[in-house]
Amino acid sequence: MGFTVVSRSGSPTRRENQKRRVCFRLLLRLLRRGFVVLSAESDPKMPNYSIRGINVEFPFEAYQSQIIYMDRVIESLQNKCHALLESPTGTGKTLCLLCATLAWRKSLGSFSTRKDRKNSAIPWSDSDEPLSQSGGGGGAFPTIVYASRTHSQLRQVIKELKRSSYRPKMVVLGSREQLCVNEEVNSLRGKALTNACQYLCKKRGKRQCNHFNRLPDYLKHNPHIGDEPVDIEDLVNIGKDSGPCPYYITRELHKDVDIIFAPYNYLISNGYRKFLKVNWTNSVLIFDEAHNLESLCADSASFDLPSVLLSACISEAQECVQLAAARRDSLNDVSINPENFAILKGLLLKLQELISKVPIPKRDEGFTKPGPYIYEMLKSLNITHETAPKLIGTVEEAAVFLEEEKQRTATNAGSKLEIIADMLKLIFRENGSNHADVYRVHVQELEQNSTDVMKGKVSRTLSWWCFSPGITMLDIAQKGVGSIILTSGTLSPMDSLAQELKLDFPIRLENPHVISSNQLWAGVVSTGPSGYVLNSSYRNRDVPEYKQELGNAIVNFSRVVPEGLLIFFPSYYLMDSCITFWKNGCYRNSMTVWERICKLKKPVIEPKDSSLFPAAMRDFSEKLQDRATSGVVFFAVCRGKVSEGLDFADGAGRAVVITGLPYARVTDPRVKLKREFLDEQSQLADVKLPRSTLLSGSMWYSQEAARAVNQAIGRVIRHRHDYGAIIFCDDRFEQPSQQSKISLWIRPNVKCYSRYGEVISDLARFFRTERSNFPARLVTEQENNIGNASCSQKITLIGRYHILVCLPYYLPSCFFPCDNLWVAFGCRGMI
Numbered sequence: 033m034g035f036t037v038v039s040r041s042g043s044p045t046r047r048e049n050q051k052r053r054v055c056f057r058l059l060l061r062l063l064r065r066g067f068v069v070l071s072a073e074s075d076p077k078m079p080n081y082s083i084r085g086i087n088v089e090f091p092f093e094a095y096q097s098q099i100i101y102m103d104r105v106i107e108s109l110q111n112k113c114h115a116l117l118e119s120p121t122g123t124g125k126t127l128c129l130l131c132a133t134l135a136w137r138k139s140l141g142s143f144s145t146r147k148d149r150k151n152s153a154i155p156w157s158d159s160d161e162p163l164s165q166s167g168g169g170g171g172a173f174p175t176i177v178y179a180s181r182t183h184s185q186l187r188q189v190i191k192e193l194k195r196s197s198y199r200p201k202m203v204v205l206g207s208r209e210q211l212c213v214n215e216e217v218n219s220l221r222g223k224a225l226t227n228a229c230q231y232l233c234k235k236r237g238k239r240q241c242n243h244f245n246r247l248p249d250y251l252k253h254n255p256h257i258g259d260e261p262v263d264i265e266d267l268v269n270i271g272k273d274s275g276p277c278p279y280y281i282t283r284e285l286h287k288d289v290d291i292i293f294a295p296y297n298y299l300i301s302n303g304y305r306k307f308l309k310v311n312w313t314n315s316v317l318i319f320d321e322a323h324n325l326e327s328l329c330a331d332s333a334s335f336d337l338p339s340v341l342l343s344a345c346i347s348e349a350q351e352c353v354q355l356a357a358a359r360r361d362s363l364n365d366v367s368i369n370p371e372n373f374a375i376l377k378g379l380l381l382k383l384q385e386l387i388s389k390v391p392i393p394k395r396d397e398g399f400t401k402p403g404p405y406i407y408e409m410l411k412s413l414n415i416t417h418e419t420a421p422k423l424i425g426t427v428e429e430a431a432v433f434l435e436e437e438k439q440r441t442a443t444n445a446g447s448k449l450e451i452i453a454d455m456l457k458l459i460f461r462e463n464g465s466n467h468a469d470v471y472r473v474h475v476q477e478l479e480q481n482s483t484d485v486m487k488g489k490v491s492r493t494l495s496w497w498c499f500s501p502g503i504t505m506l507d508i509a510q511k512g513v514g515s516i517i518l519t520s521g522t523l524s525p526m527d528s529l530a531q532e533l534k535l536d537f538p539i540r541l542e543n544p545h546v547i548s549s550n551q552l553w554a555g556v557v558s559t560g561p562s563g564y565v566l567n568s569s570y571r572n573r574d575v576p577e578y579k580q581e582l583g584n585a586i587v588n589f590s591r592v593v594p595e596g597l598l599i600f601f602p603s604y605y606l607m608d609s610c611i612t613f614w615k616n617g618c619y620r621n622s623m624t625v626w627e628r629i630c631k632l633k634k635p636v637i638e639p640k641d642s643s644l645f646p647a648a649m650r651d652f653s654e655k656l657q658d659r660a661t662s663g664v665v666f667f668a669v670c671r672g673k674v675s676e677g678l679d680f681a682d683g684a685g686r687a688v689v690i691t692g693l694p695y696a697r698v699t700d701p702r703v704k705l706k707r708e709f710l711d712e713q714s715q716l717a718d719v720k721l722p723r724s725t726l727l728s729g730s731m732w733y734s735q736e737a738a739r740a741v742n743q744a745i746g747r748v749i750r751h752r753h754d755y756g757a758i759i760f761c762d763d764r765f766e767q768p769s770q771q772s773k774i775s776l777w778i779r780p781n782v783k784c785y786s787r788y789g790e791v792i793s794d795l796a797r798f799f800r801t802e803r804s805n806f807p808a809r810l811v812t813e814q815e816n817n818i819g820n821a822s823c824s825q826k827i828t829l830i831g832r833y834h835i836l837v838c839l840p841y842y843l844p845s846c847f848f849p850c851d852n853l854w855v856a857f858g859c860r861g862m863i
C-alpha cells in the first residue's frame with residue numbers, strides 16, 4: 033500500500049509545489065483512514081511507432097490490436113479512401129484514432145498557428161452566418177473534423193487529445209445552449225435562445241450583448257487560443273464575468289484550425305453543414321461512436337408533423353397577426369405588415385384541412401404515397417420552389433416577433449413555428465426533388481392515450497420519411513472529402529452499413545479485444561432450469577411458462593454472477609410484462625420470482641422516460657457501493673440508454689444477459705415502409721450483381737436487431753484486465769446465421785449449452801477462476817488509458833475496492849486543484 037506523486041516534466045513551480053503539498057496532505061489523510069491509495073506514473077518519453085512510413089507518438093506501449101487499428105487509419109488517410117473500423121470498447125480506439133490521424137497530418141506539414149489579426153477586421157453580422165466569411169480550414173493542409181454523438185463524448189475525446197503529444201490548432205463547436213454566457217438569455221433553449229442572441233447582437237438593437245462586443249479585442253490579443261486543447265467548459269470560463277462570447281469565439285476560430293471537434297449534427301444536418309466554413313477538399317471526417325449513424329442520417333433528413341404541433345403553429349401565426357397589428361399602430365410603422373402572418377396562418381389552416389381529409393381506410397396502415405407526392409400536396413396550397421423561400425422568411429420573421437414578445441413578457445417557451453421553416457427547408461433544399469424518390473409521404477392516425485384533454489381524441493401526423501441515409505453521406509462525400517472514417521465498438525454487420533450509407537469502404541477492420549479469451553465467458557442458454565425452451569419470439573413471449581422459466585434462470589444467474597448483472601430485454605413491453613409476472617405471477621416456496629431475485633441482488637429498472645434515467649443510474653451506483661448487498665441487477669432494454677454507450681467496467685457489469693432478439697415492431701409503419709423500400713431497391717438494382725450482396729428488407733431487419741444486441745453486450749469487458757460473461761438466453765442464438773452477426777471478438781468464444789445445469793457450473797467456475805486471477809489490484813495508467821468513458825459515467829468496482837484513477841485532466845477542480853500531477857487514488861465508497 034502506498035502512493036507516489038510524479039511531476040510530468042521539468043522542475044516544479046512554486047504553485048505546483050503548493051498543489052503537491054495539498055495533495056500529499058489529503059492522500060495521507062486517506063491513508064490514515066485505511067483507504068487504499070494507488071499510483072500511476074507516466075513515462076515522459078512517449079513510445080514511437082513507424083506505421084506506413086509515418087512516425088506515430090503514442091503515450092503508452094501500444095497493444096498489437098492498437099497498432100493494427102492505427103495502421104488502418106493511416107492507410108485510409110494515405111489512400112484517400114473511406115474506412116469502417118470496429119474495435120471493442122476498452123481497446124483505446126479514440127486515442128489510436130487521434131494519434132494516427134494527427135501523426136499523418138503532421139507528416140504533411142506543421143500544425144497551424146493563428147496569425148495576428150491586424151486591426152481585428154472582423155466584419156460583424158446580424159445574421160446567423162459566421163462573423164467573417166473567410167476561412168476554409170487552416171490553409172493548404174486537410175482539415176480534420178472529428179464528430180461524436182454527444183458533447184460528453186467529445187469531452188472525453190479532448191481529454192484523450194490532452195494525453196497525446198500532438199498539439200494541433202483545435203476548436204470544439206457547441207450550441208449557444210452550451211456556450212452562451214449572457215445571463216439575461218442563457219436560460220432560454222433552442223431557437224428561442226438563438227433568436228434572443230441574434231436580437232442582442234444587432235448593431236441597431238437597443239440592448240446589446242457585451243460579450244459579443246468584446247470579441248474583436250479578445251481575438252486580437254489572444255491569437256494562440258486553440259493551440260492547447262480547450263473544452264466547452266474552458267471556453268465558458270473564458271467568457272464568464274466580463275469575457276468575450278465563447279460561442280462566437282468558436283465560430284470565428286473554426287475557420288483556421290487543424291481539427292474541429294463537433295457533434296454529429298454539424299456534419300449530417302444540411303443546415304449545420306452549411307454553417308461550417310471548412311475547405312472540404314481532401315478533408316478528413318471522423319465519425320466516432322458511429323453505430324447509429326445510418327438512423328441518425330435518416331432522421332436528420334426526415335420530419336414528422338403531428339396535428340397538435342400544427343395547431344400550436346396556427347395559434348402562433350394568429351398571435352403574430354395581433355402583435356404585428358399592435359406594433360404597427362403603436363409605432364406608426366407601415367412597414368410592419370400583419371398581412372403576411374395572416375397568409376401564413378391561412379396556409380397552415382389549409383394544410384391542417386388537407387391532412388385531415390387524406391383517406392385512411394385502415395388505421396393500422398395509414399396513408400402512404402411516394403416521396404414526390406409532398407410537392408403535389410404543397411402545390412395545392414401554392415407552396416412551390418418559387419414561393420417557399422418567401423414563406424420561410426415570413427416564418428422566421430414570425431419567430432423573431434414571438435421571441436421579442438416573450439422577452440418582453442419574460443416567458444421562455446420556444447417558438448413552434450420554426451419547425452415549419454425547418455420542414456420547408458428540408459423539402460425545398462437546393463435541388464428540390466432530387467432525392468424525393470427515396471422518401472415516402474405517410475399520414476398516420478392515432479388515438480391519443482395521454483392523460484390530458486386530448487385523451488380519446490384522434491390525431492394525425494404527416495411524415496416525410498427518408499429511407500436512404502446514404503443521401504446525406506453522398507452529399508458530404510461529393511464535396512471532395514478525402515477520407516471518411518466510421519468507428520465504433522459495434523459496426524458489424526458491416527455490409528449492410530456500407531450499403532445503407534452508399535459509400536465504398538475499401539478499408540474495414542473488425543479488431544479483436546485486448547483481453548485474452550479466458551477473460552470472457554460467452555454461452556447460448558437455450559433452455560431454463562426446468563428444461564422449458566427460452567425463446568422470446570412474438571409467439572412465445574406471453575406464455576407464462578416462458579416468463580417463469582426466464583425468471584428462474586435469472587434467479588440462478590443472480591446467485592453465481594458476482595456484483596453487477598445487466599439483463600437486456602428486446603423491448604419495454606417485454607421487460608414490463610416479465611417484471612409484472614415475476615412480481616405477481618407464480619409463487620414457489622412462498623416467494624415470488626421477483627422476491628428471490630431481490631434477495632440475491634438489489635434491482636434497478638431502466639425508466640422509459642429519459643428524464644428519470646440519471647436518478648436510476650445514481651440508484652444503481654449507490655446500491656453497487658452498498659456493502660450490505662451482494663450486487664445489483666439492472667433490468668434494461670436493447671437500444672435503450674443503458675445499452676447505448678454507458679460504461680459498466682469491472683464489478684459494475686460482471687455479466688450481461690440478452691433475453692431475446694430486439695427486432696423492431698414489424699407493424700410499425702416506418703419499419704414496414706423501410707423493408708418495402710429496400711426490397712424495391714434490390715429488385716431495381718443491376719441484375720449483374722449477385723442477389724446475396726444486395727440488402728433486402730428482411731436482411732436489414734435482422735441486421736438491425738443484431739447490431740442492437742452487439743451494442744448491449746459491449747457494456748461488459750471495458751479494459752485489458754476486465755472479465756465478464758455474456759449469456760444469450762434465447763435458443764435462436766444457436767443458429768449459425770445469428771451467431772455470424774455477433775461481434776467478431778466474441779464469436780469464437782460462444783458455446784451452445786443444451787443443459788442448464790452445465791451453464792451454472794461453468795459460470796461459477798469461470799467467476800471463481802477469474803476472481804483469483806484478477807483480485808483487488810492496482811489500476812495502471814495504461815489500463816486507464818484504454819476505454820473512453822468519462823469518470824462521471826464510469827462505475828468501477830474491482831474486487832473489494834472502488835478505484836478512481838485521476839490523471840491530470842481528470843482531477844475535479846473542486847477537489848484537487850492540481851493540474852500537473854499524475855496521481856491516482858481510490859477507496860471503497862469514494863465514488
Ligand code: SF4
Nearest residue numbers: 212213229241244277
Ligand atoms: S453573443 Fe454570445 S453571450 Fe451574447 S447572447 Fe449571443 S451567445 Fe450569448
